[in-house]
Amino acid sequence: MTVNRAPAGLSTQGRRFWREMTGEYRFSPGELAILARAAHSLDRLAAMDAELATADLVIEGSTGQPKSNPLLASADSCERTFSGLIRDLALPLPSEREGKRRSPTAAMAARQRWNTGQVGV
Numbered sequence: 088m089t090v091n092r093a094p095a096g097l098s099t100q101g102r103r104f105w106r107e108m109t110g111e112y113r114f115s116p117g118e119l120a121i122l123a124r125a126a127h128s129l130d131r132l133a134a135m136d137a138e139l140a141t142a143d144l145v146i147e148g149s150t151g152q153p154k155s156n157p158l159l160a161s162a163d164s165c166e167r168t169f170s171g172l173i174r175d176l177a178l179p180l181p182s183e184r185e186g187k188r189r190s191p192t193a194a195m196a197a198r199q200r201w202n203t204g205q206v207g208v
Contacts, residue, residue, distance in 0.1 A: 125176070
């Protein structure tokens with residue numbers, strides 16, 4: 088098996104994710120590019136989470152009004168990006184030999200069936 092080196096610039100979360108994924112699955116070159124973007128997204132999320140851990144979630148706007156910390160919207164956007172990248176990889180569920188693309192709703196339902204032992208229902 089070819090060992091794929093982690094992309095440059097990854098931090099702890101991204102490197103761990105890369106190592107776990109490449110240890111579990113074999114990826115085509117295109118999939119490795121998607122995986123790299125996902126790993127970088129995880130690092131950005133970790134940095135935003137660390138910042139938000141000590142930041143005010145509601146801040147003062149330009150006219151003195153209360154407003155959400157803009158970092159919350161950025162973190163939400165990054166989470167959606169990560170989710171989309173993972174969906175693009177079409178990883179197999181534990182009961183599958185090959186993965187397939189699923190809508191977010193179908194993927195959630197499949198994971199719930201698998202986690203509750205209702206496979207094949």
